[in-house]
Amino acid sequence: MADTFKNDAFVAFEHVQKSYDGVTLVVKDLNLAIAKGEFLTMLGPSGSGKTTCLMMLAGFETATSGEIKLDGRPINQVPPHKRGIGMVFQNYALFPHMTVGENLSFPLEVRGMSKSDRETKVKHALDMVQMYSFINRRPAQLSGGQQQRIALARALVFDPSLVLMDEPLGALDKQLREHMQFEIKHLHERLGITVVYVTHDQGEALTMSDRVAVFNDGRIQQLAPPADLYERPENSFVAQFIGENNKLLGTIEGLNGDKALVRLATGELIDATAVNAKEKGGKTLVSIRPERVEFKPEMMPPGAHMIDAEVQEIIYMGDILRVVLRVAGSDGFVMKMRNTLGQTRLSQGQKIKVGWHPQDARALDPM
Template identity: 55%
Template sequence: MSGKDRTDDPIVRFSGVRKSYDGETLVVRDLNLDIVRGEFLTLLGPSGSGKTTSLMMLAGFEAPTEGTISIGGKDVTALPPYRRGIGVVFQNYALFPHMTIGQNVGYPLRVRGAAQADIDKRVVEALEMVELGAFADRRPAQLSGGQQQRAALARALVFRPELVLLDEPLGALDKQLREQMQYELKRLHEELKVTMVYVTHDQTEALTMSDRIAVFNDGGIQQLARPSDLYENPQNAFVAEFVGENNRLTGIVTGGSENGVYVDVGGGVSVHARPVGSFAPGDRTVLSLRPERIAVGKDGQWENDFTIEIDKVVYLGDVNRLLLRFAGGSEFAVRVANQGGGPVFQRGDSVRVAWRQSDCLAFPAE
C-alpha cells in the first residue's frame, strides 16, 4: 500500500490492555498497539498466544480486564459490538441457515433500519464484489465452503464499515482455495481501502497478505513490522523460528570480531554469526539460519564454509531438502532447487556448504 492510499493516524488504539479470565493468569498482557487507518494488519501467533482474544476485545465480544480501546479517537471499551460499526468475518462463516444468501448479506442493513430499496441495491453490489451475483437466492447449505466464506465477507462489507475484523477466515478451506482467497481478500482491501485486522497462525498467509504483522506469544507482541523486515531482521529467537523455515543451532560464544561473534556449536565447529544483542565469551546463544541462505557446492569467500555429510534427503518436487549434521550433533536443513539435470544427492554423500556471517543471527539463549 502506498502512502497516498492512507493517512498515518490510528483508527484503532489499544492502551495498556490486559485480559484475564481467572483473575490470575494474563492471556493478554500490557497491549499497546496502534492500527493505522487503511492498513492490512495481521495478528500472527500460535494457539494461546493472545491474538484471538485481542481481536475479540476489539470487536466487543470480550471486555478488557484493564486498559482502554479506542476506534476513530472514541473510547469504545464499554460499547457493545453492535454499536462499534465493525464488520466481522469468522472461520465458521456464521451464516443463518434459514435465510437465502441475499437475506444473509442484507441482514446488517435491516437491523440498522435501512430502506428496502437501499438494501436490495447494496446487496447486489456486495455479492457482485465477491463474485456471487448469481447466488443470492440460494441457501448457505447449497454453497461450497469457499462460496460461503465469500458470502460472509460480503455481509461484513455491505454496510461499508471503516474497519473489518477477520478471525482465521480461511482455516476451513483446502490449500488451493485458501491461496485463491488470500489474493481475493487482498484485492478487496486495496480496492475498498478499508482497514482490515486479520488473525491467523499461518505465517505464510501473514507474509502474503499483510502491510504489517504483529507476532504474538505468551500474551504479548514480540515484534511488529512489515513482512520483509520481520523475515529479514527478527528481534528474537521466537520470531525467527515462528516466521518462515528456520535452522536453530545452539552453542557457546567463544569470541568476537569487528562485526560478529564466533560460536562453538560442538565437535570443534566454529560458526561466525551476526549478533542480535550483546554477548561475552562463555554466553549461551541460539543461532538462526534460513535454509535458502545456505549455498551448496559454491566456491566463494563466505565467512562460513564447511564440508558435511548428508544425513537425509527429502524430495519435495520443486526442491530437495537436505538434512546435514555437524560432528557435534547439531542438525540443519538446506533447500536446493530442483532444476533438472543437476547433482543427485544421496544419504552419506559429503557436500560443501557455505553461508554469509550476516545471514546467521545469534540471539541470547532463552
C-alpha cells in the same frame, strides 16, 4: 517512531491486559497501533492471545485493564453493535434461517435503511464477490468457499472502515484457501479498508499482510512487514515459528559491532549476526534459513568460517533438493539446493563443508 505512529493510529491498543480467571494473564501489556488502510495480521499458535485481542476489539470481550481506541475514541465502554466494525467469523456464522439476501440485508435493516437502498447495497456487495446469482439461496445450500464469500460480503455491506477476520479461511481446502487469500487481499486494496486478520497459518500471514504481529504467550514477539519477519527475526520464537529454520546452539566467542563469532558445542567456530545476543560468553541460538546455506566455497564471502557436515539424506522435491545434514554433532540440519542443470549432485554419507553469509545467520536468545 512508535509514538508518532500512535497519534494518527486508526486502531490503538494501549497497555491492554486481559485475564479470564483473575489468576493468569492471557494478554500481557499489549501495545499496538494500526494505521488506516493497513492489513495487519495477528499470527500465533493457539492460546497465544491473538483471538482474545480480536474479540476485545470487536467488543465481545472486555479488556481487564488498558485502553482500546478506534479512530482516536476509546471504545472500551461501547457495545459491539455500536462499534461499526465488520467481522468475518471462522465458521462464517451466516444465519441459517435467512437467505443470502436476507443475511446481507440484516445489517442494513437494523440501521433503518430504506428497502430500495438496501437492495442496491446488497446487490453491490454480492457483485463484489461474484455471488449475486445466489441471492435467494440459503447458507446450507452453498459450498464452503461460497459461504466464505457471502460472509465477506455481509461484513462489508454496511461500509465499515474496519473489518476483523478470525481465521476466515481455516475451513477451506488448500487451493481454495490460496485463491481466497488473493481475493481478500484485492478487496482490501480496492476498498481501502483497514483489516485486522487473525490466523495461525504463517503462509497466509506472509502473503496477505502489510504487517504481521507474531503473538506468543500473551505478547507480541515481533511486529514487522512479512519480509522483515522472515529474513530478520528478532528472537528465536519468531525464527522458529515463521518458515523453516536451522538452529545451532553455541557460546558467543567474539563480538565486533553486530558481527558475532560463535563457538558451537562441538568446538567449531561460525560467523553470525548478533541480534539479541549482546554479551560475550553468553549462550545463543544461531538461526539459519535452509535456502541460505551454501556448500561451495566460492559462494562464501572472504574469511567466512565453514564447518564440516555429513550428508544424511537427500530428498528430491522437484524444484529443489532438500539435503539433510549432520552438522556440529546434531542431526537434521537442512540445506536447500536449487535443482539446476549444472548443480553438483551430492550422495549419502558424503563429507562436505557448509557455510553462509554472516548476515543470514542470526545469533538469537537461547529461548
